[in-house]
Amino acid sequence: xxxxxxxxxxxxxxxxxxxxxxxxxxxxxxxxxxxxxxxxxxxxxxxxxxxxxxxxxxxxxxxxxxxxxxxxxxxxxxxxxxxxxxxxxxxxxxxxxxxxxxxxxxxxxxxxxxxxxxxxxxxxxxxxxxxxxxxxxxxxxxxxxxxxxxxxxxxxxxxxxxxxxxxxxxxxxxxxxxxxxxxxxxxxxxxxxxxxxxxxxxxxxxxxxxxxxxxxxxxxxxxxxxxxxxxxxxxxxxxxxxxxxxxxxx
Amino acid sequence: xxxxxxxxxxxxxxxxxxxxxxxxxxxxxxxxxxxxxxxxxxxxxxxxxxxxxxxxxxxxxxxxxxxxxxxxxxxxxxxxxxxxxxxxxxxxxxxxxxxxxxxxxxxxxxxxxxxxxxxxxxxxxxxxxxxxxxxxxxxxxxxxxxxxxxxxxxxxxxxxxxxxxxxxxxxxxxxxxxxxxxxxxxxxxxxxxxxxxxxxxxxxxxxxxxxxxxxxxxxxxxxxxxxxxxxxxxxxxxxxxxxxxxxxxxxxxxxxxxxxxxxxxxxxxxxxxxxxxxxxxxxxx
Numbered sequence: 001x002x003x004x005x006x007x008x009x010x011x012x013x014x015x016x017x018x019x020x021x022x023x024x025x026x027x028x029x030x031x032x033x034x035x036x037x038x039x040x041x042x043x044x045x046x047x048x049x050x051x052x053x054x055x056x057x058x059x060x061x062x063x064x065x066x067x068x069x070x071x072x073x074x075x076x077x078x079x080x081x082x083x084x085x086x087x088x089x090x091x092x093x094x095x096x097x098x099x100x101x102x103x104x105x106x107x108x109x110x111x112x113x114x115x116x117x118x119x120x121x122x123x124x125x126x127x128x129x130x131x132x133x134x135x136x137x138x139x140x141x142x143x144x145x146x147x148x149x150x151x152x153x154x155x156x157x158x159x160x161x162x163x164x165x166x167x168x169x170x171x172x173x174x175x176x177x178x179x180x181x182x183x184x185x186x187x188x189x190x191x192x193x194x195x196x197x198x199x200x201x202x203x204x205x206x207x208x209x210x211x212x213x214x215x216x217x218x219x220x221x222x223x224x225x226x227x228x229x230x231x232x233x234x235x236x237x238x239x240x241x242x243x244x245x246x247x248x249x250x
Numbered sequence: 251x252x253x254x255x256x257x258x259x260x261x262x263x264x265x266x267x268x269x270x271x272x273x274x275x276x277x278x279x280x281x282x283x284x285x286x287x288x289x290x291x292x293x294x295x296x297x298x299x300x301x302x303x304x305x306x307x308x309x310x311x312x313x314x315x316x317x318x319x320x321x322x323x324x325x326x327x328x329x330x331x332x333x334x335x336x337x338x339x340x341x342x343x344x345x346x347x348x349x350x351x352x353x354x355x356x357x358x359x360x361x362x363x364x365x366x367x368x369x370x371x372x373x374x375x376x377x378x379x380x381x382x383x384x385x386x387x388x389x390x391x392x393x394x395x396x397x398x399x400x401x402x403x404x405x406x407x408x409x410x411x412x413x414x415x416x417x418x419x420x421x422x423x424x425x426x427x428x429x430x431x432x433x434x435x436x437x438x439x440x441x442x443x444x445x446x447x448x449x450x451x452x453x454x455x456x457x458x459x460x461x462x463x464x465x466x467x468x469x470x471x472x473x474x475x476x477x478x479x480x481x482x483x484x485x486x487x488x489x490x491x492x493x494x495x496x497x498x499x500x501x502x503x504x505x506x507x508x509x510x511x512x513x514x515x516x517x518x519x520x521x522x523x524x525x526x527x528x529x530x531x532x533x534x535x
Contacts, residue, residue, distance in 0.1 A: 050410075053414050054413065073410050082283065083462050084403065092404050092407070
């Protein structure tokens with residue numbers, strides 16, 4: 001018996017009024033699975049994440065999300081001077097569970113501290129969020145999602161700008177969190193990262209392909225359709241290391 | 251030092267700047283982080299015609315200011331909906347229109363003398379009713395900020411994720427603007443139309459340099475605003491300068507002082523002496 005999927009999209013189209021930014025999206029994500037969302041800038045990755053979050057309503061098709069979603073966005077640089085500690089950011093995840101007149105108290109503080117511990121940042125709980133490194137900031141936002149008791153984690157370019165050890169540590173954490181029965185969606189430019197996910201969904205305005213990485217990524221025509229044909233193959237890598245053209249700017 | 255305290259007008263003025271300063275300073279921290287400094291200034295200018303009409307009719311200024319600020323807010327919202335008109339342009343158009351209307355009314359033969367006190371404030375003319383209104387404002391702002399704290403913190407930090415965290419960004423924005431409008435119509439009586447923005451922006455900007463957590467920053471901004479208010483009144487009392495302008499200048503002085511103090515505070519925090527962000531490459535945005 002297959003478990004009920006956490007996210008299920010069928011013929012999904014969504015956008016911001018006018019022509020839909022994405023269409024024909026079909027996938028099902030089960031508990032414990034990770035899904036890499038591949039596509040160029042402006043290809044609709046963020047639009048799909050926003051639809052899953054419930055910020056955009058489908059203009060066609062259906063989208064069922066069977067769990068609370070915690071989102072791990074990229075931090076805008078303008079917010080790096082925001083006057084909050086790592087613990088306070090994690091505590092933001094408790095607000096929706098409190099009645100409107102109550103402020104977070106000791107129980108919420110402890111829940112946030114536990115979540116920071118879980119992502120390996122207990123010692124930095126009192127550090128200002130903007131002073132943390134990029135990888136640490138991602139972990140704090142993951143802690144916030146854990147405090148929310150999110151069954152689905154949505155990560156937007158989580159590895160962007162991280163050095164290799166940070167990225168590997170973060171990847172291990174994501175695998176662990178998925179292993180505990182969460183569904184994880186990772187929007188990424190990085191084909192190597194995508195290879196280690198359970199599923200890959202290629203999107204470029206419309207869905208190009210969806211399936212297991214070894215099938216989807218083996219097909220060069222899929223990558224050409226996803227990135228508009230302008231992909232660069234790294235010589236001597238036997239076709240495994242293919243960089244999309246937008247790798248270093250978005 | 252104590253002699254001015256014997257004067258009832260000085261007593262009322264001191265209570266007025268304390269209440270307005272505490273409320274304006276704390277509220278100002280959110281204004282600064284929400285990028286609403288320009289909006290705060292615009293709101294203040296746009297209530298000028300309401301103030302003039304109230305002065306002509308001889309009713310409390312609040313009765314003119316409140317409808318004017320609502321009218322301005324609605325006009326801005328409407329203009330911003332016109333295709334090709336940015337929000338900033340809409341604000342500029344509405345504010346100049348409203349302010350110009352106020353000047354027309356102020357220069358009409360029927361307007362009473364002393365209109366300049368609407369522009370520059372008349373903090374020493376505060377009546378008991380004005381002080382009571384300021385006390386009401388301080389309570390409203392304190393309760394409002396207390397109830398909204400979590401929502402404002404989230405919506406200001408991360409607008410994209412706010413909804414999934416149970417926060418409505420439009421509600422948080424609107425609630426903050428309502429508090430700002432309430433603060434403006436009360437504070438404008440003491441500080442005047444042209445100077446009132448100082449109490450929202452100056453102390454908060456100074457506190458931002460000295461503190462890296464929201465609640466301490468709000469407390470500090472409130473304290474600095476009160477301090478500057480009292481210093482401004484004393485300056486005005488002894489130097490014979492205009493009350494509202496003296497307070498505004500004292501606020502500017504507080505901000506200027508915060509610049510070297512902020513650098514000092516940063517240097518003394520060892521964990522913040524270097525920028526840890528630099529140890530990892532920045533996102534390639």
